[in-house]
Amino acid sequence: MFFAPFIVPALLATLAQAGYGSSRKLHARAGARSGLDTLTRAPNATVDIAERAADTTKYVFMHHIVGSKYPYVQSDWNADIAEIGAKEIDAIALNFGSDSWQKDQMHLAFKAAEGTSLKLFLSFDYTAFDCSVSKTLAYMTEFKSHPNYFYYNGKPFLSSYGGGYDCLGVDGWKQLQNAGNYLMPFMWELENRFSDPWGFLDSWFCWGCAYPQSNEPKNTLDDQWYYSMLGSRYATTASSWMFTHYSWTNKNFYLRGDDWLGAVRWEQLMGMRDQLTFTEIITWNDWGESNYYGPFRYKDAQPTGTYWAEDFPHTALWDMTHYYITAFKTGQYPTITEDVIYFWARPHFASVTASSDSLGPPNGQAWAQDFMWAVAFSTDVSDITLCMGASCTTFTNQPAGVNKLKIPLAAGKMSVKMVKRSVTVIDHTEEGFVFNAASVVDKYNYNCYAGSAKATSATSTTATSATSVTTSTATSTSASSASGLTIGTAATSTSASTSASTSTSASGLTIGTALTAGTTTTATTTAGTTSTTATTVTTSSSSSPTWTSQGCIAEGTTGSRRALNGINTSSDNMTPTICQAFCAGYDYAGVEYGRECYCGNTLTNNGASGLVADAASCDVHCSADSSAACGGTWFLSLYATNGKTATQPAASTDPSTGGWTSLGCVDEGSTGSRRALTGASFSEGGMTPSRCNTLCAAYTYAGTEYGTECYCGNTIQNNGASGKAIDSSRCDSKCGGDSSLTCGGTWTMSVWGKQALPGTTTASTTDWTSNGCYSDSSTRLLRDVFWEDSSMTTELCKSHCTGLGYKLAATEYGSQCLCGNTLYYDGGSGTSLTSDRCNSACQGNTAQSCGGSWTANLYTAPASTPTKRREVQSKRAPRTWQNLWGLL
Incomplete structure (x- = not known):
């Protein structure tokens, strides 16, 4: 947000830290506190999900x-x-x-x-x-x-x-x-x-x-x-x-x-x-x-x-x-009573150079997609043409309802056209905008120009309820069913290059509108149509197959991300039964996002693991049956037939299996993709540290991030990353597969490794010395690293601190581990106590003691003597964080 008369100097430092707005840091999480108070015990995140009063x-x-x-x-x-x-x-x-x-x-x-x-x-x-x-x-x-x-x-x-x-x-x-x-x-x-x-x-x-x-x-x-x-x-x-x-x-x-x-x-x-x-x-x-x-x-x-x-x-x-x-x-969705096309585009290509712009291209420049976007509301089946200058694409037999369309950017003005039953009801060219196709422009502008064109009342047809929502793009080819069923229609492009059109949902759903490549740029011709209704599919099978629920499955991480790559459809009347009928002839049927249906014979396309995830990730009600779950955002409620099953996740939940050691919370990089680990990557709703370590078995390091993401690599200093451990409070995302565990944060990773982080050394944890039970307080007796794990043991904490290069380790409250090189004794912390005060069993080994409530079992690395320090706390002004969304 902006208030024109003001400037906030603190914003500069915040932007530098976040790397422009650095993707997800633009959330509410516009800066993690680094004061000592961040080391206090994490609260229980249980929430009351009751209805708000009686007002719905x-x-x-x-x-x-x-x-x-x-x-x-x-x-x-x-x-x-x-x-x-x-x-x-x-x-x-x-x-x-x-x-x-x-x-x-x-x-x-x-x-x-x-x-x-x-x-x-x-x-x-x-x-x-x-x-x-x-x-x-x-x-x-x-x-x-x-x-x-x-x-x-x-x-x-x-x-x-x-x-x-x-x-x-x-x-x-x-x-x-x-x-x-x-x-x-x-x-x-x-x-x-x-x-x-x-x-x-x-x-x-x-x-x-x-x-x-x-x-x-x-x-x-x-x-x-x-x-x-x-x-x-x-x-x-x-x-x-x-x-x-x-x-x-x-x-x-x-x-x-x-x-x-x-x-x-x-x-x-x-x-x-x-x-x-x-x-x-x-x-x-x-x-x-x-x-x-x-x-x-x-x-x-x-x-x-x-x-x-x-x-x-x-x-x-x-x-x-x-x-x-x-x-x-x-x-x-309200009844559509008039025909209208909304459209928008940026003024230049994403990759341009600006000759008179000293500031340089914006961060996120490479994220911009070079398309003209359109949303067409139609009261009847129609042919819709989008043009950028002389480059046009016609999408034929678009159903009544809302149709999302796009074509590649090209030099010239934006034009839109709608034809219904051979009558042109919209034919509009936007005169106030011209796309500049040059590779060099004067200044960078990634804003968009938006326009619209409506049909006159005389040409509008009978109104229709918006039960059909499709998406079409002039860049990829549609899929056909195993039995030869064609979903959608044919269209023709007048662009000189070969292209194809596919109907896609909000999250990438392919409806399957075939497009025939044109060979000239002088005219638009429409091919014949072979359309059928996606939700009333007839198959040749004499008996209905038996479908069994396989649970919630994560989509993939690459390409279209689709785990099931057969035919697909979407409908506001979707249920698992309708999807299963649509997928007759396939081994798997998956419903997603309430209204989408995907079919396929394999589950692991586009980087998908094929593993069953936490059922909570499939939390969207079916559009036609609110009592049933129809997947989630990039998660499928999966059903199988012909004896097929999905793969259950590995039974082991111990992240240390396979020689892995916790290395703490590590920042991502600051340049390029920002990824510190550049090997394989995965995204699963049921992510845990042990699952990520399994996925990264062939690598040296494994890092979980943002609750559901996993990154692998043999080096951890890529793209400007320091590879050093930071305050564990920066890794504050609960794991998608186990909310009692931590899986990184916003551009921070919870890292496990088969060797120490760069610049640190490993040592045997069996040679550590127990110093007994010590008091702790909100100021903390060890202040460098705080880590919490539901499988905490004495060895796990010592190994964690060893891997980070620290000489002191302390376990507390059954599940917490603190690391440092200085023992602070102020504010009530750092005082030696009798052993009975450390009375909390370690959650990973109940035979061991892991401190207590504000008491800690303290350990010292070999050849080290605890350094004590009393620190007088001065009154500090609170840190000022300026969220990247605004100036003032």
């Missing part, structure tokens, strides 16, 4: 940045309120800082809302607003009595951007709640603390969950990760684009807004609808980050140096979003 209403908010409204007068606010309210938004989140003029603008906003059903609420931006409870309450008192102020459960709604540990703190937020407010903040650094000490929050929303956090289409793994900790308190966000390019803040990055993000994100939220109460759209007017939906009213409203927003409208995306807002609020 779904609310959609619009994030509105008051700091970009300095030139606004009353008529401008009147227009904003009208345009936002027309799309069924429930309330506007007014994001603001401390400037008095911003308060004046908020009064204009509330005045504009008078007499309408649209509500507003305050969203304090604590990167620009004073970290003051009293001032916060004063603002609430000033505005909450307005008839258009948004209340929930009888309480005035209070939101924020920031304000956590580095600002108001736990006590400050409790005071705000005790004053009668309903709290829904976004604050970073709360991961694994949502139950304690932040369990009192009414809600919490994830700002960064609106965007993909790596070079792949958006999925809901991040949403589900937070939901696992917050339950019904979780709220999330939706957006369509993200690009920013500022030299004066060193803020220069692009997130993958491709893959129809503005539509796909809402389809994902529909799949999560039962889990959500609040969704916030970001944003109405953040010109600097290219995630605006509103019209551009004033040049002076954008931050200094912004050249990529003014001539790149997004209002068409806002019009398209109305359809999805209605669906989310009502629980069903």
Whole structure:
């Protein structure tokens, strides 16, 4: 977010640490605390997933940045309120800082809302607003009595951007709640603390969950990760684009807004609808980050140096979003009553060089996909043509409903055409945009230009319910069933190069629209069609096969990621039975994401392991049967026939099997792909350290990350990685296959190895000396490394510290291990106690003692003498973390 008049110097350091926004660090996790308090015991992450009171209403908010409204007068606010309210938004989140003029603008906003059903609420931006409870309450008192102020459960709604540990703190937020407010903040650094000490929050929303956090289409793994900790308190966000390019803040990055993000994100939220109460759209007017939906009213409203927003409208995306807002609020997709095509594209190729841009290309440049994107809403079967200049592709017999299409970028203007029953109902060329196909441009611009074209009422046909959602791309070939069944239709490309069209779902589902390559670029011709309905397949079998459930299976990690690579389809009437009927003739049938069906004879295509994962990963209800599970995000609910079965995971859960030793938490790199381990990689919902070690058996190192990812390698200093252990609190993601274990974090890995990390040495743990039982406290007696494992033993802790090069090791609380080279005795820690005070059995070996509650069994490496140190704690100012999403 931006407030044009301000600059935050702290942002530079934060950006340097995170490596631009570095993929998933753009989540709520915009910086891990490194103070001593991060070594305290991790809280229980059990959450209450009960329904929110009796109110089952779904609310959609619009994030509105008051700091970009300095030139606004009353008529401008009147227009904003009208345009936002027309799309069924429930309330506007007014994001603001401390400037008095911003308060004046908020009064204009509330005045504009008078007499309408649209509500507003305050969203304090604590990167620009004073970290003051009293001032916060004063603002609430000033505005909450307005008839258009948004209340929930009888309480005035209070939101924020920031304000956590580095600002108001736990006590400050409790005071705000005790004053009668309903709290829904976004604050970073709360991961694994949502139950304690932040369990009192009414809600919490994830700002960064609106965007993909790596070079792949958006999925809901991040949403589900937070939901696992917050339950019904979780709220999330939706957006369509993200690009920013500022030299004066060193803020220069692009997130993958491709893959129809503005539509796909809402389809994902529909799949999560039962889990959500609040969704916030970001944003109405953040010109600097290219995630605006509103019209551009004033040049002076954008931050200094912004050249990529003014001539790149997004209002068409806002019009398209109305359809999805209605669906989310009502629980069903609305009837399509008019034919319209929404389309958008960037102004140049991803790989260009900018001759007059001293800042350089944005981080994430390589993530940008070189396509024109389109979403077509049609009331009847139609032929749809997309053009970039003279390069056109026609997608024939597209079903009534929503069709997502794309074609490669090419020089010229964007044009769209829709023909229904031989009648052209849309034929439009966007005159305000021309794609520059040159390899060298003046300045980098990864924003998009969005347009739309509607059919006139005279040419629209009978309305249809949106029961069909397909996706087509002019770059790959469709699949056919084993019995010769053709799903979809044929189309013809007028592009000179050979191409093909495939219908694909939001997460890559192939529907199978065949496309015939054209040989000229002068005309578009349409091939004949051979279409059938995917959900009414007839087979030649005289008896129905018997299908048996195999559990939840992870998709692959490479290529299309599809574990099953036969035919596939999608339907809003999907159930396992329908999918099984569709897959007649195949050994496997898998349902995914509530409405998708995949068929195949092998389970291990595109890097898939074929192993049964945690059933919790298949948590999406079937679109036609809410009592049944139909997979998850990149997970299949799998069924088999003909005697086939899926592979169960290995029984061993001991990560040390095979000579592996825990080496602690290790940072990823800072350049290139950022991967410290560059061998094989895997992603499975049931990931554990032992599973990753098994997958990496042929390598020296194995690292788990982000709960479900596994990386292998023989060296651990690739792409700028130091290969050194860091504070274990940075590895805070629970393993997908065992929530009691830790599997890395955001760009950090929990590493196991067959040899020590570079620069460290190994030593026999049998020669360590026991120093007895010592007291511990929140200041910690050993401060270099903290690690927790449900299989903790004395040997495991000593081996862990040995591998990291430390001379002191301590076990505590049955499952914790601390390492260091100095024994601190201050704040109640470091005092020798009688052995009976260390009375917790090691969780990995109950015959051993692993400390107790704030007591630790201390051990010293061979030829070492404990170094004691008393440290007087000085009062330090809290660390200030600036989230990468905004300036102030």
